[in-house]
Amino acid sequence: MPIKVAMCPHCNKRVFIRIEESDISPVRYPAPVWVIHKNGICDKLSTYYVDSKLGVSYNAPEKKEGAIKTLEALDKM
Numbered sequence: 464m465p466i467k468v469a470m471c472p473h474c475n476k477r478v479f480i481r482i483e484e485s486d487i488s489p490v491r492y493p494a495p496v497w498v499i500h501k502n503g504i505c506d507k508l509s510t511y512y513v514d515s516k517l518g519v520s521y522n523a524p525e526k527k528e529g530a531i532k533t534l535e536a537l538d539k540m
């Protein structure tokens with residue numbers, strides 16, 4: 464199931480993110496991916512860390528190193 468539910472660290476709203484294996488570099492886990500909460504209000508970038516099963520472990524409200532893609536987080540799917 465590639466759609467993950469997480470909390471945006473900027474606005475603390477629930478967001479939905481579609482994460483595929485090709486979105487992360489599998490050099491080490493948890494692997495970072497950049498995510499923009501795209502809803503016209505927040506629109507801020509965070510770094511989400513996902514495990515080898517593409518589950519979101521934690522996130523940070525900054526742009527951290529090591530990600531290879533920027534994904535969109537949406538308020539609903």
Ligand SMILES: [Zn+2]
Nearest residue numbers: 471474500505
């Ligand atoms: Zn947000």
